Amino acid sequence: MKRFSLLAVALAAALALPVFGETPGGSIVPLADHHEHLLSPASAKLANDPLLPAVALPDDLNRLFRAMEKGWNDKQALSPLFTEDSVVLDSRDPHWIQGRDEVAKFLSELFARPYRVTPVAYGTEGSAGHVAAYLTRGEGAAAKHFGQALFSVRKGGDGIWRIAAETPTFPGPRIREPRSADDLIAVLDEAGIRRAAVLSTAYWFGSPLMPKAAGDEYANVRAENDWTAQQAARYPGRLVVFCSFNPLKDYALQEIDRCAKIPQVKGIKLHFGNSGVDVRNPEHVERLRKVFAAANAHHLAIVAHLWTLDKRYGREDAQIFLDKLLPAAPDIPVQIAHFAGGGPGYTDEALAVYADAITAGDPRTKNLYFDVATVADEQSAETLRTFAKRIRQVGLPRVLFGTDLGPPMPRQSWLTFRTTVPLTDDEFKTIAGNVAPYFR
Structure with missing residues (x-):
């Protein structure tokens, strides 16, 4: 079986790069x-918060x-648009501002440029009501919702609606743009x-946590x-690809076989x-063992994000991974993402299992x-x-440097790591000079 090892010096020389990552x-x-992502238009759409459609308000x-x-x-x-006892939330340093004049002063200084209020829901009952809205700039396809706000409104004795409370929050709904090579x-x-x-x-499309895509x-x-x-094929010698999928799906092994034939993968x-x-579910472990074994058979490295939403995640999960999954892929690099956490930060209780095994000379590591x-x-x-x-x-x-989708971007990610x-x-x-074996 093909063996892998870190060859940072040789690779750096081949690429005419300085050894040890020093300019x-x-x-x-x-x-x-070692940890980057692209986003196709389809995956960017899946990642975005679904936008509510604009609604028309009554004339008044x-x-x-x-x-x-x-x-x-x-x-x-x-x-004059606010009630005398109106309040507004300053979400930058969360606290309430009260009084018509103080509210008007705060809002007149809050925004750098004009904007539109785009209502998405409203309701009235007698002299009270509410309006939920996006705060928007730009027109048509260029329109961007940069904030959101909930307004409480009150109708005075003169029959005019005024704002009694406003809670503007920033930024607006999450919008991921496609990210190309x-x-x-x-x-x-x-x-x-x-x-x-x-x-x-690609695993997003089979994730129980993501919206269901059409098709x-x-x-x-x-x-x-x-x-x-x-996309990666446009930059040979610079980008390599890791296919992804939900490993619990029936098509998981089929996708490994298919991806193994793609040169960039x-x-x-x-x-x-x-x-x-x-991993505490034996059925999941059995499916995962087959995935690890298939990757090993195809000489495909594995990057595994092990952290889960289960609040129990920690030592027991790491021990199961070490005992039951890692041995199924003995001949390929296995890269544990985010230092065995979910990022930001890491899960020391889980990482300790791997660190102790390495210290003890465990051959599985x-x-x-x-x-x-x-x-x-x-x-x-x-x-x-x-x-x-x-x-x-x-x-x-x-230890391998990685960024994730960002922000922050690689330059800032390295600066944070380097300075903290x-x-x-x-x-x-x-660490800067480390280059994983799968780049060969």
Whole structure:
């Protein structure tokens, strides 16, 4: 069976790159990003929050919000649109602001440019009502909802509607734009990173946590994997692809066989959490063992996101993975994403199982690697110290730089890792120079 090993120095030389990820100017940059994603138009659509359709307001309510738009930055124009005891939520530093003049002053200074109120729901009962809306800029296909707001409205004795309470929140609904290979290469170049492993998001189409896409599920999975491979093919020598799918599905083994024939594909990506995997379920373990064995037979590396939504996730799950799944793929690199967590941060209880096994010389860990995608983001100093300790325990050559879909993008991800994790310059150089065997 084909053996794999880290050949960072040889690969760097072949690519005319500096050894150990150090630029001629002396700054340390990774040779490769081991955890990246592209998004086809279909997968971007799946990831986005579904937008509610705009609704038409009755004329008297509509006049209120058109006046608000017109006077967006004018305190004097806004003030008559609110009740005397009105309140508004400042969501930047959450607290309530009360009183017509104070509310008008706050709102007149909140926005940098004009905007529209796009109502999506409303209701009235007597002199009280509510309006839910997006805050929008742009027209037609270029329209973007940059915020959301809920308004409570009250009709005065003069028959005019005024705003009694407003809760604007930012940003607006989650909107993911398609991300092509060109887009990825641009951010890699910005960071000075030569290569990347592109992990397909095809598993989304078989995920119980995602909206159901139109059409046949397996056809959608194939299409996403194919699109990702076609994108990567535009940058040979820089991008490699990992097909993905829900490993519990009946088509999982068929997709491994199919992907193994695609030249750009070097491995498979498994997302346990998004796929509803429970390694404490023997039936799931049996299905996963077959997937691991098939990947091993095809010499396809595995990137596995092991963290799940189960609050019990930790030591027991890691031990099952080590005892029952890893032995089914003894000859290929197995990369545990996010340092055995879900990111940001990682799950130390789970990671400790692998670290202890490595320290004990457990032969099952001979091809085990860990990526650090988002692990250092938003973490306390204490957590980062423990993280550094675990990096040393598993061994620096097993630690791979990775970013994830972002934001943040690769440059910022490396900067965060480089400036917050308490490692030495020599240790950062080693990690930056690590290139996984599947890039060969």
